Amino acid sequence: MFYREAGQFKTTYADDQALLPIAQDRVGLIIVLAIAFLVLPIVASDFFLSSIMIPFLVFALAAIGLNILMGYAGQLSLGTGAFMGVGAYSCYKLTTIFPDLNILIVLLLSGFFSAGVGVVFGLPSLRIKGLYLAITTLAAQFFLEWCFIRVGWLYNYNDSGAIEVPQRELFGLAVTGPHATPETRYLIILTIVAVMTLVAANVLRGRIGRSWMMIRDMDIAAELMGVRPLYAKLSAFAFSSYYCGVAGALMVFMWLGSAEVEAFDINHSFLVLFMVIIGGMGSLTGCFMGAAFIWVLPVILRAIPPAFELDILAATMEHISSIIIGALIIFFLIVEPHGLARLWRVGKEKLRTWPFPYAT
Amino acid sequence: MSTALDEVQTPLNDNTAVASEAAPVLLSVDNVSLSFGGVKAISDISFNILKGEVRAIIGPNGAGKTSMLNVINGFYHPQEGRISYKGKTRKRMKPHQAAASGIARTFQNVALFSGMSTLDNIMSGRSLKMHRGLIWQMLHVGPARNEEIAHRQFVEGIIDFLEIAHIRKQPVGKLPYGLQKRVELGRAMAMQPELLLLDEPMAGMNLEEKEDMSRFILDLNSEFGTTIALIEHDMGVVMDLADRVVVLDYGQKIADGTPSEVQANQNVIDAYLGVAS
């Protein structure tokens, strides 16, 4: 088969430690990126870009954020939605206070605010673990939701209580607001997500990422090896919340255009959680798979009745997709707790050793 | 490192040598008592570990051996007594401070990072030696990359020493027990400790694995001069490896001396065989 690493000898540790040591993987990634950057903006319809690709990228980024915390650092969080909200509201406040500041900088700065909030709510993780920690993230979720409603300053005292994305330009091209084309928004979001994914991959394979995994796998041993739980856990919270915050800002500025508190509620937190579980905890590829799966499945299900001219209410399909996703979560936890990412890897292993089924 | 076996054994490793008495004290435990609620795990124990020796802590089950190690590396805080390490006395020490000051250990029930590969597990032992900050890590170029590669090189030395190159990239969770113990030793070695605490490094091993492990421990001691304190139930191993032995029973020290002295001690014989009352 074509997927073989035979003949690819690593002569330096640098080669051996590369993100994608197998040449075929590198080629595959380049093809995917080429399609995403060059082909899709030309070929794809506006609907496909703004209703499928953009949300998919937003959720993939949020899932990376949650996966860093949950899959790599082992700290359960049910407050992703609220952390995304902090990013979105910070971005809105920053760009209305400093209208001339480059919107890309504003988007990336807004993540720092959610990182700060994440650290505050991560503080209890130093004393409590597991399910108990889930409660503190729930506290964050509900407290922040309440802030988004009650603190009028956050949405500039709009009567609607919603944040309306103003138009911002980059090199004379509208990138946010009603006049921004889906292609522009898509390309910007794709660039940000691609770069941030690379950065996450780099951090995860270095000292800091390793210290998170040490805490996850065996916190006592990690401490006895010199990892300071304070730094490791709080840095994981900060890093993860930064990603969630930027994802939230992108969600409002590049996709929704305006948002109220409902966009950041607990159901949203669960949505991202499902993406991480189905995609695979502790895998960046899994984040993309999970986001694609959870976001695209309902879209497909919604498209089925009209396609077959069936008279089924949209709400009914919504319920059915809820059942399917729920059942799949259980299925994955039973059959493959490491999600789609592991299935993908097993598939590749099988390909490598084909036609010998049991060679490892 | 590859010359480990060719090297002449130093007197420090010679377990009949009483000359080690002259070596400076690395760690001394003075009148330490530890209790959980009403249960006394350790009462009024004193002993010391000399630089460069292999010190065994033995005793029947529940004698307080593991608790003693936990006290030494700061996981438990004794209610009474003092611990002096490298001449400095400390009252309370956090485990990560102990690690930073050069104390490493392995665990009775293997405590590897089960989701990580052998390589990453041993690399994790280098945590304290790596310093590049978040920004460099994010870019993973220049200094951060060089640092990672330099430490990889060191870790590969350990992998070579422990003869585990073939499982380098495998997740440790799936390895057989004997190899897991070996990886755990490698992880502790990666910290380049001055004092290495081994909690039953040979429990559950067959004869061949025990011999391998003994060889690693002796080489580690002679080649790198690492001071070793180990808990072990296999008396044959203890008598062969240790320079000096301290015996605990019900949280109290009942004997302390060279293997032959301890072997002849009536209290020790009673503790192990039981006394007719």
Place this chain on the structure above:
Amino acid sequence: MEALMPALDAVFLAPFRDMVSLPDFLIQVIWEGFVSGILYALIALGFVLIYKASAVFNFAQGIMVVFAALVLVSLFDMGVPAWIALILTIGVMGILALTIERVVLRKLVNQHEAILLMATIGLTLVLKGAGQLVFGGEPKTMITEELGFSTGSSDWEVFDGIVIFQHIDIAAAVIAIVMVAALGVFFSKTRIGRALRAVADDHQAALSVGISLNQIWAIVWFASGIVALVTGIMWGARSDVSFALEIIALKALAVLILGGFTSIPGAIVGGLIVGIGEKLFEVYWGPLFGGGVEAWFAYVLALIFLLFRPQGMFGERHIERV
């Protein structure tokens, strides 16, 4: 300092002055808090039952409450007499318990508790989707009177005012007390109760002395299904039966933190603390924050409590071993 005094007064003194000046109102507030506390406690009780026996943190308890109430109401709407509908609903909860045990739990024995938690989150989605598919998303009215509960109220004249007690609230309190007592007896005096405690301590040890894990799990899930049904009736009687309850049920998590995951009295005490605490806080301190503080009070209380006593009120300090 000048500016600080009124703020301190508003936070630390004024609320208490308000309490004292209208004591009948205070009693009313506490009673309201007491009743919602009972309901939190009942949901928490469902959690505790399952957690004790299987170390599964059953996130689906909230949706089970909604599900049970919906089944009951829908059966009645289809023309089934109230009491028969009740019995049928108990049957449905039994079948649900057996199904969950057979399809989900049996496959996840010995898994990490986070995985089990997520499985119950999946279960929540399935039940929610199925419930909405079958019963529709509209809020429904609980058949309170048909089940023989009085919907009237009694007045109590005290401190020159009137405190109103809804009869259904009193019934809820009584039923909760009876149920806790019955569960207490069940756990400590019966054979199954002992087996259940054995399972809670150690799955493998329990198996090795011949206790059927599957049977025990089915029983506790059934028991917590019945607790869910009772909760659903009581809650439905106070407001409508709707899926909004699912979010409110999350407050039981805060209750569990206060009371400990495995303590039945803890669930009750924790529930009452949260219920009364959040009502008092909302009424007397809420205006300072602009209202709506009920939404997060329970969690923040639990959070603060955790920082000082991570093992819960009735839990023992856990000594970590290596």
